[in-house]
Structures are given as structure tokens and as C-alpha cells.
Amino acid sequence: MTLRLISAVAAVALMAAAGPAGAETPHPCAADAVDHARKLLAFHFGESDLSMSVDDTAKLVGTVKALQGKGHFDVLEVMGYIYKGEYRMHFIYAQIPGDCVLMGQEILETSDPY
Numbered sequence: 001m002t003l004r005l006i007s008a009v010a011a012v013a014l015m016a017a018a019g020p021a022g023a024e025t026p027h028p029c030a031a032d033a034v035d036h037a038r039k040l041l042a043f044h045f046g047e048s049d050l051s052m053s054v055d056d057t058a059k060l061v062g063t064v065k066a067l068q069g070k071g072h073f074d075v076l077e078v079m080g081y082i083y084k085g086e087y088r089m090h091f092i093y094a095q096i097p098g099d100c101v102l103m104g105q106e107i108l109e110t111s112d113p114y
Contacts, residue, residue, distance in 0.1 A: 026057070027076055029100035033058035033091040037078040040089055040107055050083040064092065071095065073103055086110045 027033075037054045045052070058076040065072055073092045080087040092104040 027060050027074065028098075029074070029076060029091075029093045030058040032100040032102070033076040033078050033093075036091055036102065036105065037080055037089050040105060041080045041082065041087065044107060045082055052080070052082045054078060054080045058091070061090070063095075080107075 034054060034056060037058075041052055041054060055078055058078045060074060061077045062075050063072045064075055071094070073094055076091045076093065078089045078091065080089055086109070087107055088110055089107045090105065091102060094101040094103050
């Protein structure tokens with residue numbers, strides 16, 4: 001084997017050992033978004049005999065421009081489930097380092113009504 005081939009094999013092995021590509025650290029407000037997701041589902045559906053659950057992770061799905069000023073907000077997505085229904089919830093946080101300031105939220109059922 002040539003030195004160049006050995007170096008290439010070593011580089012591939014090192015990258016494979018580093019873990020999956022795109023593994024990111026969670027957003028600083030991810031736990032807050034999951035907590036708000038449980039509250040939002042309970043608010044919309046009240047006390048119910050149906051089983052309710054929420055994913056324990058929130059993923060950053062993008063940013064949106066603030067309605068006033070030049071700032072942007074982070075949009076975190078959490079999935080929730082009630083009986084056979086699946087709900088996508090977005091939580092919109094101000095980009096303030098060290099703070100989780102919730103600026104808005106939305107909930108949509110992921111079914112096809114047509």
C-alpha cells in the first residue's frame with residue numbers, strides 16, 4: 001500500500017468514528033419547547049381519556065424575521081400525539097443569548113382533510 005492510500009483509509013476511519021454526519025447540539029430552548037408542547041396539547045384538548053404524548057426532542061426548523069425591527073426568531077418543532085392524531089407544533093423564540101423568550105406558537109394537525 002502506498003502512503004497516500006494509507007492516509008485516505010485512516011481519514012475515512014477517523015470520520016466514521018466521529019459519529020453520524022450532521023449531529024448537532026440541541027438548541028438552548030429545546031427543553032422549554034417540549035415543556036410548552038405538553039401544555040399546548042393539554043390546552044387544546046382539555047382533560048381527556050385519550051392518551052396524549054409529546055416527543056422529547058425539539059428540532060430547529062428555521063428562522064423567521066421579526067414583525068418589527070431587524071431581528072429574527074428561531075422556530076423549534078415538536079411533534080405531539082393524541083389517540084390517532086398527530087400534531088406539529090412550532091414554537092418561536094427570540095434570538096437572545098442565555099434567554100428563552102417565547103414569542104409565538106402554532107399547532108397543526110398533520111392529517112389530510114381531502
